[in-house]
Amino acid sequence: MDREQISRHAHADHPIAAPLDDDSVRHLLERGLSRGAERVLDLGCGGGEWLLRALTTHPRVRAEGVDISASSLAHARETARRLGVEDRLALHHQDAAHFASSHTFDLVLCVGATHAFGGLLPTLAAARKHLAPGGLVLVGDGFWERDPSPEAVELLGELADLPTTLERVVADGWTPVHGHISTRRELDDYEWAWTGSLASWALDHPTDPDSAQALETATVHRAQWLRDYRDTLGFVCLVLRPTGD
Numbered sequence: 001m002d003r004e005q006i007s008r009h010a011h012a013d014h015p016i017a018a019p020l021d022d023d024s025v026r027h028l029l030e031r032g033l034s035r036g037a038e039r040v041l042d043l044g045c046g047g048g049e050w051l052l053r054a055l056t057t058h059p060r061v062r063a064e065g066v067d068i069s070a071s072s073l074a075h076a077r078e079t080a081r082r083l084g085v086e087d088r089l090a091l092h093h094q095d096a097a098h099f100a101s102s103h104t105f106d107l108v109l110c111v112g113a114t115h116a117f118g119g120l121l122p123t124l125a126a127a128r129k130h131l132a133p134g135g136l137v138l139v140g141d142g143f144w145e146r147d148p149s150p151e152a153v154e155l156l157g158e159l160a161d162l163p164t165t166l167e168r169v170v171a172d173g174w175t176p177v178h179g180h181i182s183t184r185r186e187l188d189d190y191e192w193a194w195t196g197s198l199a200s201w202a203l204d205h206p207t208d209p210d211s212a213q214a215l216e217t218a219t220v221h222r223a224q225w226l227r228d229y230r231d232t233l234g235f236v237c238l239v240l241r242p243t244g245d
Helices: 003-010 022-032 049-057 070-083 120-130 150-156 162-171 184-204 211-229
Strands: 039-043 062-067 089-093 105-111 131-144 174-181 233-242
Touching (some): 003 070, 003 184, 022 131, 022 233, 039 049, 049 070, 049 105, 105 120, 184 211
């Protein structure tokens, strides 16, 4: 079972691939879609959940998503057809870091996918290229709530604390106009959903050749979360405007 299959099973009960509940997602989209007729781009859209929610709640929004996962994009297309919004959704099967468009966007999203660009600031640099004048960026990334263990750094990379993260974003030419810090409940719910959904799939398919691997992956992930980073990792979503815009 490859990483893409693992992720699909792990997110079966939590289609937003980030520690955010439905209310938080709705409020963040409301901040980014104040007119209700924006053109939206999601860099690293996965199954397109952010875009599908934007399209179903705002009938004049048009959206595009970019991802390297063909199966995730196929899932997004099928869901869009079922919801009746496929005529307003364009999906691109390619590396989001190399995506080019003939037009700009009023809202550029990248939540939980900054690894595709090599970190938060490179993600913002990529988003800036696609942003229309007066547009907004909605980005979500991890931060350290307290000093991490070496094991946490090895698992999750070189993050900063929240004040330093914001200072770096501002120094890079952005002004935060809204934000959301995931609560402990959101963080825990996400991890329980990730590990629980994957483990449940394995137990429901005992004869599948990938069942043992899926159960072991869920077990290892749960132990790493509880032992290595549960008490140190936070997650923040920022709604940003270019400074001076």
